[in-house]
Amino acid sequence: YTACETWLISPSVNLSATTAPVLNFETSVAFAGAPLEVLVSTNYSGGAPSTATWTALSPTLATNATWTPSGGQALTPYISGNFRLAFKYTGSSTDGRRWNLDDIVITDN
Numbered sequence: 001y002t003a004c005e006t007w008l009i010s011p012s013v014n015l016s017a018t019t020a021p022v023l024n025f026e027t028s029v030a031f032a033g034a035p036l037e038v039l040v041s042t043n044y045s046g047g048a049p050s051t052a053t054w055t056a057l058s059p060t061l062a063t064n065a066t067w068t069p070s071g072g073q074a075l076t077p078y079i080s081g082n083f084r085l086a087f088k089y090t091g092s093s094t095d096g097r098r099w100n101l102d103d104i105v106i107t108d109n
Helices: none
Strands: 004-009 019-030 037-041 081-089 097-109
Touching: 081 097
Parallel strands: none
Antiparallel strands: 004 081, 019 097, 037 081
16 A cells, blocks of 8 residues: 545535535445545635645545445535535545546536
């Protein structure tokens, strides 16, 4: 195993035309290791993610290979401006999970 920090960061998202935006996605996972982090930033513009402020969301994440819905994550606090959504995994030198993501969608409820 090799320690790592891996980010999947969305393009800038603008929700100003929505009233009750909700994020949904599905995960599955294999092997032992740290949980996946799901984060939002209003000040990330590129480059090293550590230069931005990130706020954690609290979705439901898979605990095994069965695809698991995240549960709706309200994005209402981000209606007034642009933001980026990120999925972050930090692996250690002693273990490492394989996270799978699918069906990532933001809808206006």
